[in-house]
Amino acid sequence: MGKEKEIETQKSGWFTGLKAEFSKIMWPTKEQLAKETTAVVVVSVILGVIIALMDFIIQYGVDFLVNL
Numbered sequence: 001m002g003k004e005k006e007i008e009t010q011k012s013g014w015f016t017g018l019k020a021e022f023s024k025i026m027w028p029t030k031e032q033l034a035k036e037t038t039a040v041v042v043v044s045v046i047l048g049v050i051i052a053l054m055d056f057i058i059q060y061g062v063d064f065l066v067n068l
Helices: 002-024 030-066
Strands: none
Touching: none
16 A cells, blocks of 8 residues: 555656756747747758768769779
8 A cells, every 4th residue: 555655646746847857947939939940951951962962972983993
């Protein structure tokens, strides 16, 4: 009987702590979220293009060396 009460108290304490932590979160505004999402997409596209170009150049260089 005592263990059940102890477990219930632990669960209650955990949820109370969780609620307290969620109240500390600073959620971004819609404008901040849009700016940050745009930045992530732009940087991802730029890095993708850079990696694709490097891959193409390296592949071309290896093919050139193999055909010598």
